[in-house]
Amino acid sequence: xxxxxGSTRRPVKATGLIALTTDFGLDDPYVGILKAVLLxxxxxxxxxxxxxGVPPQDVLAGCLALEAARPFVxxxxxxxxxxxxxxGSERRALVVDAGRDLxxxxxxxLLSFLPEGEIxxxxxxxxxxxxxxxxxxxxxxxxxxxxxxARLASGTPLESLGPVVDTFxxxxxxxxxxxxxxxxxxxxxxxxxxxxxxxxxxxxxxAGAWNGRVRGRWIVGxxxxxxxxxxxxxxxxxxxxxxxxxxxxxxxxxVLGLGRGEEVLVRPC
Amino acid sequence: xxxxxGSTRRPVKATGLIALTTDFGLDDPYVGILKAVLLxxxxxxxxxxxxxGVPPQDVLAGCLALEAARPFVxxxxxxxxxxxxxxGSERRALVVDAGRDLxxxxxxxLLSFLPEGEIxxxxxxxxxxxxxxxxxxxxxxxxxxxxxxARLASGTPLESLGPVVDTFxxxxxxxxxxxxxxxxxxxxxxxxxxxxxxxxxxxxxxAGAWNGRVRGRWIVGxxxxxxxxxxxxxxxxxxxxxxxxxxxxxxxxxVLGLGRGEEVLVRPC
Amino acid sequence: xxxxxGSTRRPVKATGLIALTTDFGLDDPYVGILKAVLLxxxxxxxxxxxxxGVPPQDVLAGCLALEAARPFVxxxxxxxxxxxxxxGSERRALVVDAGRDLxxxxxxxLLSFLPEGEIxxxxxxxxxxxxxxxxxxxxxxxxxxxxxxARLASGTPLESLGPVVDTFxxxxxxxxxxxxxxxxxxxxxxxxxxxxxxxxxxxxxxAGAWNGRVRGRWIVGxxxxxxxxxxxxxxxxxxxxxxxxxxxxxxxxxVLGLGRGEEVLVRPC
Numbered sequence: 150x151x152x153x154x155g156s157t158r159r160p161v162k163a164t165g166l167i168a169l170t171t172d173f174g175l176d177d178p179y180v181g182i183l184k185a186v187l188l189x190x191x192x193x194x195x196x197x198x199x200x201x202g203v204p205p206q207d208v209l210a211g212c213l214a215l216e217a218a219r220p221f222v223x224x225x226x227x228x229x230x231x232x233x234x235x236x237g238s239e240r241r242a243l244v245v246d247a248g249r250d251l252x253x254x255x256x257x258x259l260l261s262f263l264p265e266g267e268i269x270x271x272x273x274x275x276x277x278x279x280x281x282x283x284x285x286x287x288x289x290x291x292x293x294x295x296x297x298x299a300r301l302a303s304g305t306p307l308e309s310l311g312p313v314v315d316t317f318x319x320x321x322x323x324x325x326x327x328x329x330x331x332x333x334x335x336x337x338x339x340x341x342x343x344x345x346x347x348x349x350x351x352x353x354x355x356a357g358a359w360n361g362r363v364r365g366r367w368i369v370g371x372x373x374x375x376x377x378x379x380x381x382x383x384x385x386x387x388x389x390x391x392x393x394x395x396x397x398x399x400x401x402x403x404v405l406g407l408g409r410g411e412e413v414l415v416r417p418c
Numbered sequence: 419x420x421x422x423x424g425s426t427r428r429p430v431k432a433t434g435l436i437a438l439t440t441d442f443g444l445d446d447p448y449v450g451i452l453k454a455v456l457l458x459x460x461x462x463x464x465x466x467x468x469x470x471g472v473p474p475q476d477v478l479a480g481c482l483a484l485e486a487a488r489p490f491v492x493x494x495x496x497x498x499x500x501x502x503x504x505x506g507s508e509r510r511a512l513v514v515d516a517g518r519d520l521x522x523x524x525x526x527x528l529l530s531f532l533p534e535g536e537i538x539x540x541x542x543x544x545x546x547x548x549x550x551x552x553x554x555x556x557x558x559x560x561x562x563x564x565x566x567x568a569r570l571a572s573g574t575p576l577e578s579l580g581p582v583v584d585t586f587x588x589x590x591x592x593x594x595x596x597x598x599x600x601x602x603x604x605x606x607x608x609x610x611x612x613x614x615x616x617x618x619x620x621x622x623x624x625a626g627a628w629n630g631r632v633r634g635r636w637i638v639g640x641x642x643x644x645x646x647x648x649x650x651x652x653x654x655x656x657x658x659x660x661x662x663x664x665x666x667x668x669x670x671x672x673v674l675g676l677g678r679g680e681e682v683l684v685r686p687c
Numbered sequence: 688x689x690x691x692x693g694s695t696r697r698p699v700k701a702t703g704l705i706a707l708t709t710d711f712g713l714d715d716p717y718v719g720i721l722k723a724v725l726l727x728x729x730x731x732x733x734x735x736x737x738x739x740g741v742p743p744q745d746v747l748a749g750c751l752a753l754e755a756a757r758p759f760v761x762x763x764x765x766x767x768x769x770x771x772x773x774x775g776s777e778r779r780a781l782v783v784d785a786g787r788d789l790x791x792x793x794x795x796x797l798l799s800f801l802p803e804g805e806i807x808x809x810x811x812x813x814x815x816x817x818x819x820x821x822x823x824x825x826x827x828x829x830x831x832x833x834x835x836x837a838r839l840a841s842g843t844p845l846e847s848l849g850p851v852v853d854t855f856x857x858x859x860x861x862x863x864x865x866x867x868x869x870x871x872x873x874x875x876x877x878x879x880x881x882x883x884x885x886x887x888x889x890x891x892x893x894a895g896a897w898n899g900r901v902r903g904r905w906i907v908g909x910x911x912x913x914x915x916x917x918x919x920x921x922x923x924x925x926x927x928x929x930x931x932x933x934x935x936x937x938x939x940x941x942v943l944g945l946g947r948g949e950e951v952l953v954r955p956c
Contacts, residue, residue: 237911373506642775
């Protein structure tokens, strides 16, 4: 994506809150090390774990988690987001001013959910003086991203962190397709409860009552889990604004045998 | 349960500490979003994760986790407890003054462990002005409970949060049964180490030495894991005051093939 | 190990930061209870989770996690480290001044990674007045270690916590063996991504290019994951300074069928 920047609005003022989103999991000390580096550079920072449970190296799932969480995170937060299958390659490291928040992340599409119109400034992290030394080849979260996020949260201005860049990597996030049959989408990921998050959003739905079809089965569109009996499937607009396929008090993934990429069709009823 | 309230004692004074207990798990951003909302409404609050690993929608397991943790949490803490299979239905949302701490939770039995005599005041959360808007149908943790917990931790008086209610949902927590054979109980849940927590408490035990029987096998009652050889089963009073069935340096769940609801019998030896 | 102490250097000054490392996992409220106790004794302390995902009762894996994290944790931190298969037995509880940080842990080898030359003072925790009362037989993390760590972080001098001891339990951490074939090591543990951490360190490697052999298969030694194609195996020096066996964008554990203790051989190529 080529950026069309040049805003003259004032930069976001960091509040000292750093939100962390990674695919590191919590079984290893990686997240702890990340936080240790943050607190070394910014002893007064407050840390907020959004999630460290993004499936390993799954940039799209990281995008969806960040998209769901972002509106609820206080303005002025520095987001440290690391899902980084290309660590050690030539992919750039970025810092982004997105109007209400600041982002430190690899340039691999992880920030694709940021609306283009909100991006005010993107800079590339290139100055080794900002990083831990030596920079390892495999853990830029620790050596590159965390020191920069901590500096930013402590008030270092974005302008001093690297040169402006005018391109920005985006990955395609599947969206609704209108067909003769209805609105077609797909399962993007699952949550802990086995609910399937789809590529369909609230705005893609027909006005009035609707049903969803998955694996040849029609499933009732409802407003709340309690609208069906325990064990019954349902479709609803989930808390992130996306259409979800669920089974009341059970896992749709298991009960319906759903996989990622599974086609979902919605139409009025 | 019908409450017999009317205490004139002073209300609990919130200290700004918020303790979180949910069944959200840590794979998704749900817990992060909850905390983001808490920090939006109460930027100075301190957050304490008790656990987010309650098995999905398992109100009894949530009760047991809260019962085990409560005595160690500083007085004046606001507890935000969300295990909420009935989200979106007519179940009420409550705020409770329990003498040493304050509780924000769904009215579904999750607070059944609170001794009736300690409950000073229960109010129903009904005022949309206290919540995020719009309130989703599926994530009241974010939209209803977190904003209220944050307000409470910031000093908003309980009295302003809703009307007094005089009933309170309790679920039966299995307890000891005295039989001709001995004291009978059951396995309630398991911990990470595979230890089985039972419905028997320290006070249910006979004076002096005792053994436990499970799946037809007698197991020695001891004071400490080290009293038996590695790989051997044992019964003891665990750290939460409940009788536990364990295998030294291994998982009782796996080694003994235990399931939830399994009968346990204790008698003197 | 017999300690050779007697340093006259000034003791570490605690900063109020407490780093936690346990094998408690996050499914149960144990970690939450630990933190509740810390905040009860030290309301102003800051808590830093290094990891709670050490495999249950795996003292060596705990050692490796602490070794990897320690250099990045701010000086003056009190480390509370609990992997304690011998809880309730006669194993001692220790507090250690290691020059840049303070440690509270069972005396079971968990601190074996601390270089002998850095240990300034070791004291045994024996005074029940420092602990929660009564001390349970099964949860010394809560009853013994947490209250002491909190006191230490709040400024209680090490000298007041117990008598000096001059021995200290160490476990053997497997190291490189030089053979006619090359440098031989073994797989010690795995991380979340399925990377195998070995007993070989950067300093054990030959100068110049090298390869590794595991299960009879030669694997290229590289500097970064991106040096091989996705799905291909590689060896590299990981972020903790240990040789790791990986598969790009996949799990070496699964793809190569590796287990703990698997022999690894490295030689120049």
